[in-house]
Amino acid sequence: MLDKKFIRENPDQVRETFQKRGLAPDLEAFLSLEAKRLVLLQEVENLRARQNQASEEIGRGKREGRKPDPELTAGLRAASEQIKADQNSLAELEKESDRLILTFPNLPHASVPPGLDARDNPEVRRIGEPRKFSFPPRPHWEVGEKLGLIDLERAARISGSSFPLFTGLGARLERALIQFMLDLHTGEHGYREIAPPLLVNAETMTGTGQLPKFAAELYRVEDPELYLIPTAEVPLVNLHREEILKMEDLPISLAAYTPCFRREAGAHGRDTRGLIRQHQFDKVELVKFTTPESSYAELEKLVGHAEEVLKRLSLPYRVICLCTGDMGFASAKTYDLEVWLPGEGEYREISSCSNCETFQARRANIRFRSAEQAKPAFVHTLNGSGLAVGRTLVAVLENFQEEDGSVTIPEALRKYMGGLEKITA
């Protein structure tokens, strides 16, 4: 969420920035609503001030044993009615203005490259050489099904299309990847491991920006009203909702493995084969709470932590910076990591690392106090996948497949696979 006062005072800047993001939220409606709201607010507060004064007067009189003037209390009763009515209209205006501002996206950081869509995302760096195959590399679903690692047909029977089902060593490999990633981030990168709830309430979803705008993406449980998390970012960022953190505790770095649930409502027909796009997938997520001064340095570190997973698995990848037109709703700056998939002959997203600055902190009311005297200020929140586990498994299957259909297990994973070096049919 943006600062209401900032929008009121810099409407031209905000309008221009929304255009750069390729979005046109209803800024004008918001501005006129706010103008009305402020006028009414002044009126109500003036009435209130007079009411308070008169009531104090009565109180003082009563203490001195005087009876209140019935004409005066009658007048006050009328004024009280007026205040109640005005307050109701004020609440209406406020509700509407809140509703609008919750649909406004974050403003991109000055360093974000301008652009319209994914084609304008500049590559920041490219690490690792794609392997030269002596045979045509197969897509991961062929490799995985032949080896008995995944069974998407049965998954569809159990749940419907686009649900995962890992079997045998496939399930073991998925678990090995989770373990490997968590050990790396908690053991070497200084993250604290969290195992959060997977069902969360509407306030939590609003805090990170999924609601109200992206309700169609979420699985919702009716009674009681709860939502399945689309990413661990949601419970992790909300871990400190409504809190004032101590400056000396920052940055706070959290890591969590969770399944993630997405309806993928707008993605019909995309990535229908294989494990790339699923309604349920595993992810190890990294989240940081930082001061405004350090958040961009921390973003670079966070990207480095996600990259380290790929490096240790010897998976070739590249880092891109999302342009203004391709960024997510809550983000001020985003880097994507894209892993090389030889079966597809493409780099595919495997991690997205964002600095949301104060956008989520303002929604979720997460602040910190610098000096003991200073006023609390909003923290910056950062999140990144470290990494998407299913897609990492895909990358392992495709990059380490052999001509005979077997898959060599990357060195770093072997201790999590009971020492196994190769998966064969």
Added chain:
RNA sequence: GGAGAGGUGGCCGAGUGGCCGAAGGCAAGCGCCUGCUAAGCGUUUGUCCUGGGAGACUGGGACCGUGGGUUCGAAUCCCACCCUCUCCGCCA
């Protein structure tokens, strides 16, 4: 699921209609004192919104779990809901 207790500032905790944004304590800041450490003395310290001022600052309003109600006036009375704790039952 049943019974009971309770939700007040960074924390603990008092407050049952006006003198309460709220005693007292802890914690923290500043000053004094003190060979060091510790103690002591004095003093200050909530959040949000909105107006004035370049600014130090200052006027007004709101906030005692949430939302309603009664009243000239509510932390305090009434209603509903949420949450926490204890005991019992059930259960991975």
